[in-house]
Amino acid sequence: MKKRIKNKILLLLTGILVLLTPMTAFAESSSNYSMGSGAEEYKVAPVAYEVDKVYHAVDIEGVESLDGLASMFVKGDSVYVATSSAILILDLDFTLKETLAEYTDLDGKTAQISGPDGLFVTDSGLLYVCEPTKEHVLVFDSSLKLVQSFGKPEGLDVSVKYQPSQIIVDSLNRMYIIASNIYEGILEVSSDNKFQRYFGTTTVSVSPIEIFFRAIASEAQLSRQALLLPTEYSSMTVNGRGFVYTTIRSRDVETPVRLLNVNGDDIMPKNWQDNPPSGDENYANSGQYGGKSSLSYIDCNEYGMYMVLDTIQNRIFTYDSSSNVLFVFGGRGDKDGCFRNPVSIRWMGESNKVLVADRLSQSITVMKPTNYAAALFEAAKLEAEGERDAAVAYWQKALDMNYNCNVAKDAIGRVRYWNGDYKGSQEMLGQILRNDYYSMAFEKTREQMVRTYAPAAVVVLVVLIVAVKLLKRVRRSKKGGNGNAA
Amino acid sequence: MQLSSVSLKDFRRRFVDEVFRFPLYVITNPFKAFSDIKYEKKGSVPACFLFMFLIMILNVMKSSYTGTVFLEKDPRFVNIWVLMAGALIQTVLLVVANWSVTVLIDGSGSLKEIFMVAMYAQYPNMWLSGLYIVLSHVLSLDEKALLNFCSVFGIVCIVFYAFIGLVSVHGFGFFKGIASVLLTIVALVIIIFVLLMLVSMSGELVTFIKTIYNEIVLHYF
Known part of the structure; x- marks a missing residue:
């Protein structure tokens, strides 16, 4: 009997212990978060992207190594990958189609591809390859025969070595080239390799205090100070309409993500909270990985959305066309779905899968969107196409999965306003403090309220005034009566 | 029973006097009222403490x-203690700073008088803050000018009342008043x-002592 009770107590205690132990068995932790209405309020959001497959060299037949991974490019159903000694051309399922390691140069000699970086494929199938170490840009036709080799552009007057690292080509075959150590801007080079101008030039802003201190500094002091250089672009990509998205690696600039028009002006919109897209504003206050993001790569899709790669936290931020963060994924680490030294990200067409090349672990990760990200994509796409009402269903879907989804609240609130549901609009926009639209909806509800209650209020006021006057008269006459009697 | 009702009535009268009537007198006749504070011992310190509290609450x-x-900013993420401490520290620092300066340049105001000046000078702003909060519920973004006017x-x-108050309490002229403010x-x-x-030094001192403690503990025990 005693033993039985003892056993029961033991069982009970075990049960309590099990219940008290925190459940740590997460299938996959989320690196996604929303940034909230204030800059410091981070809220955990559902996982946006999950790993589809991680490809190392052994996983791709016919590939010996993925050493020295650099840029990638996706065109149609081909993926172009730059590795240290070859350009791999894969199809979307990662079976090797062709390898470009050797080519016959224009003199008829055999040459090796070495240390290629930026790749670009035009609509007509020409493959542009930047080789920074060899100081030239190679152009191959669709059968991978060398067509042209562009050295230093004619008329480019710089003293540093010409090292093209990224390239895009427009419909007139003009090349836009980012070359390392050329700080003036992106090089715009004509199709016959003549330097045209610096594109997207950035000016250095120098404060009066800096000018003062530089004026009084001695030569020796000046030589120890950092040079005041304009910002250097780290990557660029072009959308279907010829607008160029660029990133700047420097953490000191206010607008590290830029959208350049034909003139090279930055036309990137700020979001409604008046913040330019810039990755993390300040993820952690201190430490090696604290502070602002440093953005090193960008890719865009045809609906105005773009992804930027942050090399501080190794995260990928996805923005919609109004510069709102849709979601964040990736992270620093060794497990699948985290990266050690990501160098390039590419969107894989309509499937919205994303390729991430990791140079240190020599792998290419294919990430696929979860239902949450898919809903947001669909919604942002419909919004960009002008189908606001149709987008609401998808925004709502995303909101059902994540009640902290501010982009969805914002979009739904605005649509409700345009559809005349002012109360509902206020309810949504009040939560995220979107004051401009909230105020417009508020004006409407205020007007409705005044319309309904104003007549009644006037009547009540008149009645009150009359009543008070009557009461006073009655009192006075009563007092007078008393006075008379006394 | 009779006594308590009388004292309650008395309290009410005093309350109205000190919280409404005298401050109104300060607003309408600042020069006269502030010198009354100094020479006639008008104004009340409890009322000023009440104002301080109200300013923090507002x-x-x-x-x-x-x-x-x-x-x-989302009110859910507002730290009310920080806001209250902010209002308090602001006033205390200003009062102490002014007192420590005017003591040196022959101002005749005492710490109490300076504190009272600071409180009565903020009296109109208290009402305007209240008005701000009420109006913000009926105005839209286009009518923001009214709210800006309030603040x-x-x-x-x-600024206006504090300057007059300080000048009268310390017995300064206009330019000496300006100088004292600067x-x-x-x-x-x-x-x-x-x-x-002090804060950063004490932090370092604490780390220093902690380090020594750790050294001793790890070395000998």
């Missing part, structure tokens, strides 16, 4: 009960600097 209310149209006019009032700002900067230094 500071919190302004960030949490303002209409959604004009909210800039700007409040600050103008504070010196007060300098003193304020010095006080803040010393305070910050």
